[in-house]
Amino acid sequence: MAALIEIERLTKRFGAFTAVDDVSFTVARGEVVGFLGPNGAGKSTTMKMLSGFVTPTAGTARICGKDVVDDPVAAKRSLGYLPEGAPTYPEMTVTGFLDFVARIRGYRGIERKERVEDAIDLTQLEGVRLQPIETLSKGFKRRVGLAQALLHDPPVLVLDEPTDGLDPNQKHEVRQLIRRMAPEKAILISTHILEEVEAVCTRAIIIAGGKVLADDKPSALTPTDKTLEEVFRELTVPAQPEAA
Incomplete structure (x- = not known):
């Protein structure tokens, strides 16, 4: 293989x-x-x-x-990469940050929205999707980092x-x-x-x-x-x- x-x-x-x-x-x-x-x-x-x-x-x-x-x-x-500490933009909401990542990855329109929704669903972030990342616990911040790594299904x-x-x-x-x-x-x-x-x-x-x-x-x-x-x-x- x-x-x-x-x-x-x-x-x-x-x-x-x-x-x-x-x-x-x-x-x-x-x-x-x-x-x-x-x-x-x-x-x-x-x-x-x-x-x-x-x-x-x-x-x-x-x-x-x-x-x-x-x-x-x-x-x-x-590549989907989750670095040590999973740096993000703390003032962004979870959805806003993942939408930003999707745009950087080149997704547009409906596909961009679907990629964000799938990443939120996979990492079970629905309950905090509208919160600023800086307000989240360490565990939820880690899951946001994982979500951005999975977003483009690498x-x-x-x-x-x-x-x-x-x-x-x-x-x-x-x-x-x-x-x-x-x-x-x-x-x-x-x-x-x-x-x-x-x-x-x-x-x-x-x-x-x-x-x-x-x-x-x-x-x-x-x-x-x-x-x-x-x-x-x-x-x-x-x-x-x-x-x-």
Whole structure:
């Protein structure tokens, strides 16, 4: 199956610091890949390079075959991106913001209205659609960010902590939505919630120090005598030196 996300030897340096170090992986249609790692592991930087917000120092990233540096507009047409923090225009209402996103995406007339309504329905924002975004809770703001990522029904989704700030019921609803969309999309999810990986992901990539340490099905990463959390800790927590 052809990969919709292709990352080859991706590297990002900030001065002497290497945030992402020679990372390679692919994500095919129908895969939901959990991107795991401790704080500072390089997850968000990798996603920012894939989405075109940060330029790689070396390596390549492609979305649906389009290079994010050489052909950024074509790549972004196929991408729905939920960044860390999901920045929006806080003074806009939910509907006003999504309508703005739809216009930026090139939708007009009835199709624009339908795209906005579908995004509101998918993310269950009907009850707050006329509220200014700045008045919303953190969980609702996160759902507005998710709505803008889904609005144009892209084949590729890159979601940075999609359930951050959501209550347990909202987390369950978003995970169900991801499962429903999964067969038709390639989805990359950055998360620190290991339960989320086991609930929705078909693969798990563990990264630390900017390097990929593991890439396999969650079940393959967890022998019968260990949990995913134990495997994660063994891979990402530096070993303590033995006492002399």
